[in-house]
């Protein structure tokens with residue numbers, strides 16, 4: 001560990017040294033008065049590289065995309081006041097999908113806080129509901145330890161964005177630099193290892209099931225547990241579905257994969273979720289897009305096993321029979337051990353009958369569309385994209401129908417390849433996220449599947465792509481509509497397409 | 511159902527607003543909330559009185575535990591506990607009412623801690639129901655001002671909440 005004993009550094013130098021210690025390669029940011037000292041220090045070294053976006057929302061999405069497409073932490077740097085308020089949408093997006101990310105924000109000098117100073121905003125207050133945790137550094141002696149804590153909190157337990165607000169005078173003050181090697185917090189000790197008794201119970205339920213179903217989500221991606229999950233599912237021979245956030249955790253081209261569940265999911269995945277007798281949920285949170293009304297979902301009797309690192313995800317929307325609080329790969333390893341040791345399935349005939357039923361559902365081919373239509377169908381475009389990229393691209397998306405088509409038709413066989421805003425559903429995410437993805441995977445093919453409306457929400461980042469020569473492929477599924485809104489107006493509002501004309505103007509003038 | 515939840519949390523600026531923000535953001539009820547440092551000044555003890563179904567209370571305790579600055583959470587109402595609240599109440603006490611008012615305070619084991627020509631200020635402690643009962647027992651017109659601290663709670667016997 002690099003230590004500068006006795007040597008006094010400025011706060012700005014300390015910030016940059018901390019980033020170096022954390023192995024941060026890229027910071028996505030936008031400068032302003034309160035962070036100029038930090039920018040000056042970034043300029044003086046070359047370990048931490050800065051990527052200048054065109055809007056702070058873009059910085060947050062890029063840092064977020066960087067995290068999602070790697071197992072590193074994305075970092076963004078913004079100035080006080082409008083800098084941070086611009087970043088809020090991006091921070092909330094990362095929060096809803098539990099993405100580890102560190103946001104450094106400038107703040108007015110400590111003596112000016114609370115005086116309605118120029119570009120002052122209560123950053124800790126504004127961001128509190130959409131971060132895992134945030135800090136205001138009031139004393140330079142706490143600076144390094146606070147940044148260390150921020151990285152630790154962002155990546156441990158249920159991950160999430162953590163913000164460190166740094167007043168300008170703190171970046172100028174001097175202090176000895178000591179980067180702590182580890183963090184211990186009496187108030188924060190996430191559980192990692194699952195309860196042995198519960199794990200045993202879960203394995204027993206699973207092996208005795210007649211109609212088992214495995215439902216996995218973002219938690220498997222976030223904890224890099226795709227290998228364990230794949231082994232587990234194959235060993236059991238059970239059907240599996242991945243949520244929108246969990247796509248790629250199990251190879252989509254494998255026949256045990258039933259597609260995505262939920263509102264935009266496949267018939268077979270939903271029917272299997274509904275009719276199974278034992279449901280194993282892994283790092284998935286029974287979202288309303290997935291199970292709809294929890295009371296209706298609960299009407300079919302089934303035993304539910306739920307593995308999640310966050311106790312508050314368990315029994316939040318759906319009552320669970322076997323809760324297992326723990327880190328997905330650890331828990332799956334434990335379950336695999338029991339399975340390998342001989343807890344074999346008893347009734348192979350039941351499983352065969354269950355698969356027969358599932359194949360019947362699958363036979364409906366619910367996602368079929370007209371491949372030969374004169375007008376190219378969006379689904380077809382995604383299938384061609386899959387072909388052209390050998391199914392191996394990193395695909396980001398915006399929000400709308402194009403997002404659902406990409407999720408349904410690009411068969412993700414690997415984790416961290418599908419990058420989208422599921423929880424907040426943020427239009428404008430796709431392009432800046434793709435920038436982060438490209439930085440995390442320099443040689444890789446990165447495609448942003450977007451709609452003609454979404455792309456305009458962060459269109460300014462095209463300029464960033466140009467400046468840094470990022471070879472991002474933008475696939476705009478231009479349906480000349482706020483397609484997803486139109487779809488709802490069709491279904492729920494008797495086809496009253498309020499604001500459609502506006503859409504038309506927008507498109508014809510662009 | 512009414513629950514009384516005790517929390518140990520880091521005595522840091524902003525910790526209180528994280529707790530109160532959680533309650534408003536997730537639409538949980540707060541009947542009262544009290545907080546003060548403990549014998550260890552780095553830690554505060556908070557008591558929250560809330561109402562909700564068993565599911566909601568379970569989520570409340572889980573969500574509280576999830577806050578980074580929260581060290582420990584216990585639902586006191588799950589077992590034997592004691593709760594106390596302090597009320598200061600200013601009442602009309604002219605020559606006519608004085609004696610009655612004093613007697614009423616005595617019945618509730620309250621103490622008159624300030625006197626003026628036409629008022630008494632009475633200090634009363636007890637569980638919330640007792641303070642409510644005192645207010646009920648008075649003539650509404652007799653009450654000039656009330657201040658209540660909200661309940662503080664502690665487990666009975668060996669049941670303790672500490673790190």
Ligand SMILES: Cc1cc2nc3c(=O)[nH]c(=O)nc-3n(C[C@H](O)[C@H](O)[C@H](O)COP(=O)(O)OP(=O)(O)OC[C@H]3O[C@@H](n4cnc5c(N)ncnc54)[C@H](O)[C@@H]3O)c2cc1C
Nearest residue numbers: 217218219223244245262263264283285309328422423425
């Ligand atoms: C227009 C639109 C339509 C949508 N339609 C659908 C749809 O049809 N189907 C669908 O599935 N989604 C859909 N979504 C997405 C939906 O809104 C939710 O974002 C998504 O379903 C949540 O995914 P998840 O359950 O995997 O949970 P995530 O949000 O990915 O949460 C991850 C869970 O894993 C846990 N976890 C994290 N790390 C670990 C770890 N290390 N160990 C254990 N557990 C961990 C977390 O605590 C959390 O509970 C749609 C979104 C949009 C914008």
Ligand SMILES: Cc1ncc(C[n+]2csc(CCOP(=O)(O)OP(=O)(O)O)c2C)c(N)n1
Nearest residue numbers: 400401402427451452453454481482483484
């Ligand atoms: C920032 C933001 N504003 C509004 C919405 C609501 N919304 C969801 S999808 C959608 C339409 C998206 O249109 P487009 O990008 O063209 O995608 P399409 O559905 O047509 O494929 C809107 C307005 C949103 N998700 N995000």
Ligand SMILES: [Mg+2]
Nearest residue numbers: 451452481483
């Ligand atoms: Mg569109």
